[in-house]
Amino acid sequence: MTDLDSALTLRDAVCSARVAAIALHAEWRWTAPAKSLPGGVDWHDVRSARAELLALCAWVAGDAGDGSRDFLYRAVLDLRIPVVRQVFGELLRLPVRWVAHDAKPLLQALWGAGFDFEPHQLADTHIAALALQLGLGHKRARPKRRDRKGEPDVRPSLFEVAQAHAQATSLETRCREFGVDLPPLARAPLAEGEPLEPERARQMARVAELVLEVWQAQFVAAARAGITSHLERIEYPFVTVNARIEWIGVHIARRDRDAVKESCRRAANAMADALRGMGFTSPGSEQEFRQFLVRQKLEGHCKRGGTFSVEDEVLREIEHLHPAIGHFRRMRRCIQIGGEPWLQVDLTGVDGRWHPEHRQLGAATGRNSCSCPNLAGISRILRPVVTAPKGRTLIELDYSQIEIGVAAAEHDDEALIEAFNSGDVYAATAKRHFHASLSEAERALSADELAKRRPDLRDRMKTMILAIIYNIQPTTIAARFGVSRSEAERERNAFLDAYPALKRGLEASVAYGNVRGRARVVSGLARFVDEGDVDRHWVANFLRNTPIQGSAAVVFKQALIELDRAFAGTSTMIVMPLHDAVLLECDQGEIEAVRARAAALMEHAFRSWYPKLRPRVHANCSAPWCWNKDGHAESLRRFFVDPAYRIGGPGVVIEEDVSDGGLGAGLDTMAAGPSEEWLDPAADPVAEMWDAHEGDRCS
DNA sequence: TTTCTGTTCCAAAATGCGGT
């Protein structure tokens, strides 16, 4: 369609017919140039996507009663033409089933072109294809190399695995799978003002038709796999929510971001100089540093589970033994952080915000994954670079101990359900487990109070309990948590024996999973086991893990869907999902109302899947001008003072007066970001600042 | 114990080059 008459004809035809579904296929362009990431991959600003051509295939259902037959309307609209755009805008509001292959970029390209498209009942054949082969050919699912001589290694490379995976979920493969031919897809976008040729239009319409056919055939495949209900209830509704989260993105303080980079650069240089002064030839090389530790006879202090380790936590404890240790630790950290892609390339979109990619079903358990940048992977102390724009606030809401609750309910363990419902399981277990090593005063505290006073113990217990549920072995517990083997075994048995139904359920997950070749999630989603991997040890571990982690992911997606729906049309928006937590951005005056409403919705979403549980949602809005870990809004400034700073650890108390009134200055100071002297290249060397504050850390 | 992204570093493969 390139003119008003034909557009109106299409609209009238479609609006007056008994339409069962409309499939879409679009061609779009990026109005901003691509940027090259360090890895060599191209990065595009989602905000610059503009849909130009849109193919549409409407399936009009006949009626068995009057003998009318099914038929298709096929059309291609040239969205560059104003009258066509106008008519198409009306079509988009039709309450029918919409179908697309990989709808996320399509939605964004339509939004970018100015269409307010909220598809009613969207189905996505790409997402369905991902779900239908979840876990298969997954890069983590690759068998370990077998060291047998003379036997060539025939495993595909990781790159090939990734390629194969992309191929396996492509529209081309879907078409082949369901016995239809796809015309060639790859073609250059239209040049400025280039007219739409009939041949091109014909091919595009054919693609839309094929999407429809694939969807129909896939429906049967999904039923056979038992995942239709999951797709309809969770994945399909989530496609639009996820596309919007990406589209909205997060606001960042560019000045703070630049200050992080500059601070890393200067600190790394200063540390390198210091190390060179101590005789290091290539400061920062882990190898040379290890040799240094051996020469100094310090490697005995660097044991983690029996092996020589130079990880941050280890070095932190022996820092006082030699000045080079602290220097190396800081330098390594600065190089690592300073080299991250989000500091190398300006990832802000044309709207000035970051739009990390959120890959639906990116993880084999059904969780999302995130990249460019991976916000969940950014060191937690740097979170405050994500900020609220003027007049706005950020609230982070997270489910407390979601996996414990899900584990209890999935395996129907009354005792664990009761423990979950009555308080903090990790804290209660920590209180019992660490009883001997606590002071009198600490023993008198309630579990919740103890958790507040000694977060380190609770964190330790949390990691241990989760690891026990997911089948950690006593030897590994002993190494990882620095206890004796027998103590590790005792703790493991104590926990599992306290919850016998859980123990039986976990074992059943493995046994049944191996028989059926899949792990099952509460809503029906399945993670498949590659043929030949059945009964392997590492398969048993994820068969235990997936029903819990995957079910928690379902609850979380359900919550996001409900939040998105509830806040639609308001100024509140979801800006970031984090596995079990969500970051909301809302107007300053609404913070309390949004917090209450969102928490209630999240609890509701949880209970809709697990009615026996009384979930708790924790809200962090104590420093709502920036994203932070547990209210630690000052962590970014601490990083500027000492790049080796970490949140947490027992009894870290810092009283200081850095340069502008200290940490007590609160919101105004922090909102202003780092002080001017940190941005001034002529300011004092970073190293001097550390020296000045060396005494402040008393861990 | 699982998941993910993303880093460094080493070794093997590929490529380049001067010579026969």
Added chain:
DNA sequence: ACCGCATTTTGGAACAGAAA
């Protein structure tokens, strides 16, 4: 065309650090 040697590219293992 082939060899020997040096350099560059690539693949993958191991780590790190985020989440539960």
